[in-house]
Amino acid sequence: MSTAAEAPKDPSNSRDRDLLRRLAAGTAGVVGDAFLRAMVRHLAAAYGAELAFIGEHLPPPATGRVRVLASWQNGVELREGYEFDMHDTMPCATVEREGLLVLPEGTCKAYPGDRYVRDFGLDSYLGVALPGAGDEHVAYVALMSSQPIDPDEDELAVLRIFAARAGAEIERRRHQAALRTRDAEVAAARARVLDAADGERQRIGRDLHDGAQQRIVALGHLIGIARRKLGEDVPADALELLDRAHQEARLATDELRELARGLHPAGLTEKGLGSALEALAGRSPIPLHIDALPERRLPAPVELTAFYLASEGLTNAVKHAKADVVRVTVTNRLGEAFVTITDDGRGGAAIVDGGGLAGLSDRVAALGGSLALDSPPGGGTALTATIPLAPWRSAHEPFLEFGHAQDGGRGEANIQAVIAGNRTLSVTLSREWELEGGVPRIGQRLPIMDHVGRRRATVEVTQVASVPFLEIDGSWLAPEEVGAETLEGWRSERRGFYATIRDEVALLLGEPGWQFTDEEPMTLLWYRAVADERDEFTAGANAAD
Secondary structure, eight states, rough: OSSSOOOOOOOOHHOOOOOHHHHHHTTOOOOOHHHHHHHHHHHHHHHTTSEEEEEEHHHHHEEEEEEEEEEEEOOOOOOTTEEEEEOSSSHHHHHHHHHHEESSHHHHHHHHOOOHHHTOOEEEEEEEEEOSSSSEEEEEEEEEESSSOOOOHHHHHHHHHHHHHHHHHHHHHHHHHHHHHHHHHHHHHHHHHHHHHHHHHHHHHHHIIIIIIHHHHHHHHHHHHHHHTTTTOOOHHHHHHHHHHHHHHHHHHHHHHHHHHHSSSHHHHHHHHHHHHHHHHHHHSOOOEEEOSSSSSOHHHHHHHHHHHHHHHHHHHHHHHHHHHHEEEEEEEEEEEEEEEESSSOOOOOOOOOSSSHHHHHHHHTTTTTEEEEEEETOEEEEEEEOOOGOOOOSOOOOOOOOTTTSSHHHHHHHHHHHHHHOOOEEEEEHHHHHHTSOTTTEEEEEEEETTEEEEEEEEEEEEEEEGGGGTTTTTTTTTGOOHHHHHHHHHHHHHHHHHHHHHHHHHHTTTTTOTTTOOOOEEEEEEEOOTTSSSOOOOOOOOO
16 A cells, blocks of 8 residues: 555646536537537536526627527526627626626626526526627626536636637627628629519510511511502512512511510410420420429529520520430429429530520529539530529419428428318518518418428418517417417527528528517418318318318
């Protein structure tokens, strides 16, 4: 046995190393939101806190507001995405001002205006500011507990190290959001130019059809009448000139008709892409097969682009590829439209400056999409465009959509509840309906779509109301109608949901600075399921025509 005296262990040093080990191991290999969530979870475990969260100080024009980016709670509800105003009566204001707040006890007395402190008796508070790139604090991490939290200086040093990393993660998120916003603004500007050009092309096409084309048709008609009235009692060369004039008038009419179609296909706006493609197939010298079309109208700029792609693909197949058949497929899923034109020709096509494909590539890019060309020599040609749909939503066939790829099956459960008649209410942003031509009318039928673009059910609107978010109370809906246990729980869930899709909604609405607030107008839509032969998986619908 060793007789040497053992050095006494410093318990605070051991606790400091334990905290460092917890945070280092718990956040290793994760970045972004995953890092923030891991950090608050392990801090809460280390100190036995009932609540741990990271609150971001929102930039202008929302100065003075805080949004919860990551949260861990035990018996205290504070969901991610929740936003609140920061007042001097709240601990976070002190953290923002001083960078640190340690209150092992006495928080309830010092900050009686903070409802979490007051309502849950969280008398101990630890808050550390998260530094940004400059001197400002971009956020803070807070621990709140009914039991004392009393870190020593070494633990505070560890917390400051991880606070700096968390601050850098938030700065990175902000830079990414700023880049997305700039990209959206550039895309919107390009789209406005494209839309103006399309409008002008359509106007010119109408003018040609209603003006010059009709005049030439009338001229040819008059030449024909004159030719018949003259009979055969006139010089042969004069008759020949009249016949030639009549033929030239017919040719000019055909050329103007084709020119007008090229500017803007007739019937596309009124009847949709299917009708325009069928007309294109009817004029094609080789078979043009339309293999698939989406179940609902695409936004106008996307439909027009799909038509131009089909037209250009057909032209190239006939003139250059010497193809025997062309196939067109148009589908949409996960918020994107996919347009594919293939032929069985000799291949070897390329996108060259000044060519038709180059112009189409620029057009697709202006819509935020991409164009791919696969044309190996002797192997045919495939032209595929991928175009996002969210920025171009239109009033064509409004719809309700449930679910997303990472929802854990919740969207599918909601669709089945609609089909079974157990879900009869949806609450959505009123401004989304404005993009679809306005709030639906009572008696209007809406398709229910899943997140991959399949039409799954049809509902008929029975009641409509528009209410600011905060004013939606028990007089408007019961919690179980929206799949929640309490209205406050539903509100928190909705705030968190719209916080997670904030960038997507901002792009959709064309408002880069958009954020969800309690004053946001919401549309409450009550409906009943009805049968429709176009729906997939309609078994179980409890209503029929």
